[in-house]
């Protein structure tokens with residue numbers, strides 16, 4: 229169990245993540261920590277426990293600075309306005325929230341309207357991330373999503389008319405029955421809306437999910453078809469003015485997600501709520517996923533890993549190479565205390581000759597055409613991975 233007073237010297241600025249583990253229904257592919265509940269019934273006990281944790285952290289660490297706040301889930305937009313207000317009030321008591329802080333929430337299109345977005349605006353939110361997944365209703369239905377495309381379109385317009393100018397849509401590819409054409413239709417529908425950011429991930433079959441249990445009943449696109457969909461995603465978004473800045477994330481330049489950039493650059497962040505993860509002082513820790521234990525205060529932060537300098541150096545490399553701008557080897561050497569060129573130089577030389585990576589001055593990048601298979605590139609780069 230980790231004691232938060234270890235971090236009493238923290239100054240920040242930190243990223244803050246709040247996990248709201250409730251949804252209207254469980255999607256068929258989902259293995260996230262989320263529990264189905266009826267609308268309007270997020271337990272006050274959960275919100276109260278969150279507030280206790282945030283207060284405790286602020287007291288033990290001397291109210292550090294924060295410059296990104298992200299509500300994820302689950303479906304945070306199931307919170308009532310009163311519950312949002314209580315959490316935001318505690319956050320501003322426990323953190324020095326810097327001017328210009330990015331304050332985001334995830335949103336399921338079936339759970340938000342113009343009135344809610346106006347309330348969120350007045351609470352300081354300036355970014356919303358909407359789970360569109362597809363513009364095709366048959367694909368949404370197969371995935372077990374509770375919304376349909378018409379609701380996504382209305383939700384984006386509601387967010388925009390309430391004043392949100394930073395809007396992300398989450399999209400999915402590799403869905404059974406999906407084709408390159410139907411995926412391209414989804415992307416073009418998404419980009420016809422006033423959105424500045426698109427995240428798109430390939431569907432993963434997670435053990436224990438209904439989709440995985442019934443996998444034989446579906447026809448999944450094969451690996452080549454999935455790779456073709458990813459290529460279509462990149463070329464279509466590029467044509468529409470969105471730049472790929474991370475393997476699965478695209479934005480109008482200047483509209484990247486600052487909170488997620490913290491994860492990819494090894495910056496410190498603190499998570500609150502069950503199953504949330506944190507990374508402070510080279511230590512990864514998490515709250516377990518047991519809702520009853522969390523509500524009865526029996527849960528606490530468990531240490532996942534205290535990174536050695538070598539491990540921290542590897543993490544900075546692995547995470548940073550997800551970004552199209554790659555990593556500065558001198559920067560990761562300075563931050564980790566490990567000579568990155570000495571650690572990876574031989575493999576980098578080999579891989580440069582193979583054409584999979586580029587080292588320009590001090591900056592290492594994966595060549596654009598290999599981004600989608602970056603895992604195998606990283607396996608070659610880190611022999612002990």
Ligand code: SF4
Nearest residue numbers: 251254255258301302
């Ligand atoms: S809305 Fe998101 S978190 Fe909730 S069940 Fe669906 S995929 Fe999981």
